[in-house]
Amino acid sequence: MQDRSQTLSPMIDKLQLWRPLDPAEKRAILALPHKVEEARAHACLVREGEKPSHSCLLLEGFAFRHKVLVDGSRSISAIHMKGDIVDLQNALLGTADHSVETLTRATVAFIPREEMKRIAFEFPSVGLAMWYDTLVDGSIFREWIANIARRDAAARLAHLLCEFGLRLQAIGLGDRRSYQLPMTQEQLADATGLTSVHVNRTLMDLESRGLIARSKKAVTIADWKRMEDAAGFNEAYLHLRGQVSLSPP
Amino acid sequence: MQDRSQTLSPMIDKLQLWRPLDPAEKRAILALPHKVEEARAHACLVREGEKPSHSCLLLEGFAFRHKVLVDGSRSISAIHMKGDIVDLQNALLGTADHSVETLTRATVAFIPREEMKRIAFEFPSVGLAMWYDTLVDGSIFREWIANIARRDAAARLAHLLCEFGLRLQAIGLGDRRSYQLPMTQEQLADATGLTSVHVNRTLMDLESRGLIARSKKAVTIADWKRMEDAAGFNEAYLHLRGQVSLSPP
DNA sequence: GGGCTGCCCAAACCTATGTTGGGTCGATCA
DNA sequence: TGATCGACCCAACATAGGTTTGGGCAGCCC
Secondary structure, eight states: OOOGGGTTHHHHHHHHTTSOOOHHHHHHHHTOOOEEEEEOTTOEEEOTTOOOOEEEEEEESOEEEEEEOTTSOEEEEEEEOTTOBTTHHHHHHSSOSSEEEESSSEEEEEEEHHHHHHHHHHSHHHHHHHHHHHHHHHHHHHHHHHHHHHSOHHHHHHHHHHHHHHHHHHTTSSBTTEEEOOOOHHHHHHHHTSOHHHHHHHHHHHHHTTSEEEETTEEEESOHHHHHHHHTOOGGGGOTTOGGGOOOO | OOOGGGTTHHHHHHHHTTSOOOHHHHHHHHTOOOEEEEEOTTOEEEOTTOOOOEEEEEEESOEEEEEEOTTSOEEEEEEEOTTOBTTHHHHHHSSOSSEEEESSSEEEEEEEHHHHHHHHHHSHHHHHHHHHHHHHHHHHHHHHHHHHHHSOHHHHHHHHHHHHHHHHHHTTSSBTTEEEOOOOHHHHHHHHTOOHHHHHHHHHHHHHTTSEEEETTEEEESOHHHHHHHHTOOGGGGOTTOGGGOOOO
16 A cells, blocks of 8 residues: 555546646645545445445545345446546435446445535636546546447447447556456446346457457457447547547536 | 516526525626517527527517437427527527427527626526526436336326426416417427327327327316326426525525 | 255247338428 | 317337246355
8 A cells, every 4th residue: 555645546537638736725635534444245335325524535436326226136336436526426416316336346335425526616716627527427428328329239338338438548547448347247237227247249240340359357359440430430439539628617 | 568667577587596686696697688579470580500699588478498419309308488498508609409490489688698698697696596407407418318218108298297387386377277288299299208199199098098188289288196007197397386495505 | 865945958839029121291392 | 260289198019128948157165
């Protein structure tokens, strides 16, 4: 574990995807009160219906948001990785409308929600970056709606694989064209509105078409351009090049 | 048209669903510079790829967000009504990742995005309510993902009808059990990931099961409880009773 | 080392939804 | 008055994806 005073630095890196922060703002973030915990894989971080008093920030590992419907089926609405403020939504909204669970072993920092509100208004640049972050989450949700509503199984999975690769790359965790995917086929199914059986069929189809190669949990995308075409993928919705267009408030 | 100094009051009403505002905050909202325009039905308010410099606030009428995919199919990700700040997302994010179009004749107010940022940080209570508003939008997106991914056609449509009724009622525009639905079957299809043919079949099925009655564009829900059951509907995700749980920043 | 357990893979079969190509009706307008 | 148009409705047929069932294999624990 690194110097305690730097534990929250993944949050800085993430927010700086959206807009630059000056030294005072960074110091304020690092000084946020928090407690760090290790969570094992498949641990529940927030449960639907609870009233979380803390936001939680992913320092390492992966997690996902999901809801389970009355008939027992499950819908995954987002995948999260290092630096993501996984629970601003539930914490600010009061009562959680969905659950959050780890995908892998993870280390998370819990920050009191009052502190998140305080820093947002005391340092408008930080507040704006946080707001921007929730707006990008919204943009991703919209793309997922289109993905599930209007693309066939192969394109849906290809799209998810493109997104995952690009997001990993954006936070410096590897190459969009080759990475570890810490999800089972059943989880992929819940994230794409398919069944695990069909995810299996479809992944093998993508592989036989030479679009991807797999071994264990590793995925490699042979030809990014062809993959984008198969997915109907357009990275604009991730807003990864957005920060330049924002003038200070 | 009412007194010009009150034109933006629907925004106040909407934000007060999320948290109370004091007189100074309300005055600041009413004083926001803006220009009002009438839009006919099917008018485009924002086009994907543009860089909007203004947020637009719906004062009257209905609108929706959508994207069109490469194969020409369309996905509707949200429906909007009076008081909704339809374009905070695109305006703050810089370049629009989706389009916004009116459903009916509508009157909209355009507010410069710099003014939206200014008021959010000058009056933290207003800022928090706006942030909260974008978070509720996010919550609705997640529910739509679950709706499209995991419910069958009848439940999907029933769910949309429940949501629309409740939201109309929340802004004082009628009764959740009986209202005008300003959408064609094709638009319903694009909002539920179905085809218009199947929407037609399914609406007639819902009607034959006695869940809804229709005449022209009016829908009436015979038995709210039964409808909720058919839809797997749980209103928690709309956060309409959320404001009490928020303490001031 | 033997028995779990979780995940991947396979094949046969089924059904909800998509597709195509019509038809009707009311509103609008020349 | 008739032409045009948009929205709704209808029926026959096609198919993507769901369901069910079971096999194989690796890792893990007693």
